[in-house]
Amino acid sequence: MNYESQYNLAKDKIIMIMAGLMVGLLVAAFDYSIMATAMPKVINSLQGMEYYVWPFTFYMLTSTIAIIIFGKLSDIYGRKHVLIAGIIIFVVTSVMCGFATSMLELIIFRGLQGIGGGILISLPFIVVGEIFAPRERAKYMGILASVFGLADVLGPILGGVITDAVGWRGVFFVNVPVGIAAVALILYSLPNFKLGGVKKVIDYGGIITFTLALSSLFLAVTFTGDLNKYPLVEIAGLLVFSGIMFILFISAEKRAAEAILPLRLFKNSIFSVSAVESFLASALMFSGVIYVPLFAQGVLGMSATNAGFLMILMSLSLTMASIITGQIISVTGKYKHLVIAEFVITGIGVVLLATMNASTSPYQLVAYSTILGIGSGMAYNIFNVAVQNAFTLRDIGIITASMRFFRNIGTIIFVPVFGFIMNFTLEITVTLGKTQALVLSIQNIFLAAIVLAFAGLIIAFLLKEIPLSGDTPVTQEEVHGECIEKVK
Template sequence: MDNDLQGKKTGHRELPKRQVVLTMAGVMLAMFFASLDQTVVGTAMPRIITDLGGFAQYTWVATAYIIASTITLLIAGKLSDMYGRKWFLIGGIAVFIVGSILCGTSQTMMQLIAFRAFQGIGAGAIMGMAFIAIGDLFSPAERGKYVGLLSGVFGLSSVIGPTLGGYITDNLSWNWVFFINIPFGILIMLLFIFFFPQLRPGVRKHRVDYAGIITLILTVVPLMLALSWAGVNYDWLSFPILFTFAFSLAMLLLFIIVESRAKEPILPLWIFRNRIVSVSSLVTFILGFGMFTGIIFIPLYFQGVLGTSATASGGFLTPMMLGLVVGSVISGQVLSRAGGHYRLQGTAGIIIMALGFFLLSRMTVETSYATAVMNIAVMGFGLGITMPMYIIAVQNAVPYSVMGIATSTNAFFRSIGGALGLAVVGSLMTHRFATEFKEGLPPEVSAVVPSEQLSSIIDNPQALVSPEAQDQLRSFFESMGSQGAALFEQLLSTLREALNSALTEVFLVALGVIAVAFIANFFIKEIPLRKHL
């Protein structure tokens, strides 16, 4: 830490430097493990499926965690405004620890999914409360550097998560992917019990908005389910998807009615009349769209187009996340030292991020690893610059009494934007891939491959990402005689070119969406950062 930590005035009393340092250490550790659990499980899933079965429920292990944490962000943020942060943060860690124990002892896939949802409740409270806690400890003028550090921790955990998950699974067992949270969680809990300041927002009696909580859940859960199903389990225009979206929309309208009448709404709608909050929510939504697009589709480019292994393709996310870490730390420092010119800083970050997506869209099957790494780092650096500033801008723009829910709203829209981004660009990629493959397939290949097998390749091009599937396809062609090997290479080349064209469209769509953020950013009102809480 630095001299800013010397005798911080928090609430109504001054905190000693040691207390603030230990509190911040706990906050950063809590953020690290809560965000680590979003990525560390992925590399353990093949082993988990081997032990528990349930391949058809593969994606639900992640989906349950994301849905639960997204909903909890808003609820915990509001309740912390009413009753204080300390015990909600400690409670979130306790739920996270218990959830980790339950996940590690799961005997069936359905148990694991249910326990991951429970664990996600704790993670949502932690990730939302971590940024809110900085608002309790530091004035807006000082928060930038610490929000930047916390954003960097988020990026760092994303970098090492897949590698750590693979190492633990190979050397211990998949159960320890969850059990590793327990000792660190207990340490974090003790730090918060003894050092986190107990700040009470007021002594008046509060009324919990239960109707708002219920309608919020009934809005978000169907929305997230529809976004995860669309284009994967069902067509976008199928009845289950349309019905789920319609139900979510109906619940959203009911939620708005409930919140407009509630005495203490779970989400005070009036905060969106503040232009800084509304514009920041829109921009953060778009940045979530871009961030998750990069995280999911960059490894697919390396594995499917350039032909790297699954492990290596995940490793190529490291430049993006390191760029995010560096960008976040630099952005936070500049924000604190330069007096909070966050509109200019946001514009710079969005431009750099857009440049990164443009460079990604120019990559081909011939692109070198060095060039690809540079392009990815540029995108991550731009994203990192933007991450701290919208949190700071929102916290600086609202009264302390609603800082928790305003900060949580920022994270909530990033999660929703990411879910929408994956659904939309995933469907676009699938459609473009099928079109390009059909148009580019040489006649001599289509003449010898049964139409059913071609359809299977289009629907699930495992030959690009699975060595076993590729070997099976190669054996099929080699059984045709001397021309088989050449025909196989033509097919593989067509698959890679088709996927590259599809990913080009994905990155261009992300670029177009980022352009909307560039325009919206000009409408954010810039006010000086307060030097007091």
């Protein structure tokens, strides 16, 4: 393995940096899977079953907003300082969650925790993009992305063990020692790379309008999952308000000296295509993550534990695909053919999953979900690498954060959409019996996923390819007089 970075960091220094980034990322990556295991005990303790999804919902909302805002702020204040701040926020709010005495407190604290989580799932990829030459980035991003697969495999098991041994509050307190270790590693190893020439001006107008626009859109999409509880007029009102805020956001970004999401980025076709593809890839992955275990339990009659073990192969295939894809890009210096392959493989996976019925064997389910996992794992690296290669270091923070942002948006939009498809199908097939109705519902979800995979494949051919350099450091365009300032 080539450990040389574009800043000529020593091998042991790079190992320490990667260790710190991976531990920091692991803290946030574990959050989803551990929380899912602990939530039944949380509900028993704090009551409020009707608010079951809100700790997840508020966390997802604030983390998605934080991805963009702090990606940009790291350009101004340096990656190291923002990353450490993210870990501290996550750890402190984890303790607050652990001491929550009501569901309302937990929901609020989870929202605050999401700010740290958003920083932690984006900044490590920005740092890798900044310290390595283009071709080397894919290799190290593959290693970083493997953390998500590890968390998916071990998270539910760890969450169950901690919850059973010390109670649900322990799943939050366990973040404290891990967070401290991450801070120590990063403080010791990571120089604070800052962009020279960036105006220290915060885009308050952009931050406020962006937050309001995304929050109202997020709530509207969430409310559509229960039309019996939330009337259409409220949802329509939120959508209208969101639209107005997005218009004001665009206006604010046009005038901002340092926009949190510069509109000029969308003029680059590689950025625009990669944003759409990240959006679709995330939706496709979650179609399997959510509905394969449901099929295993609801149709095949498997226990929750066995359904969880069934998902291990999908998670492992996702992890290995991420690492191998990074190695391939590092060797070849090309990515477009891998994007095409990713949507072909993902498409095959969802086509096979759409054929499932009551006679499908667990072995078939494992095979089908593993294929989907391979395709989904390939998507972790490709679009970060593509957009980083299409821009100078001046924009590397915001473009890398944007790819994670659009992945989150894919989840936010399509999880409720899949839920609507399922609920609608269950209602119109209720006379067929519970099991058959569930089969048809899940089949319809994967039929929708086939459409998404086909759209992703067509769009993949529009992606321009700029060969990645293996030995030339990324520099700023001299015409702008930009540089990188290395702060010891």
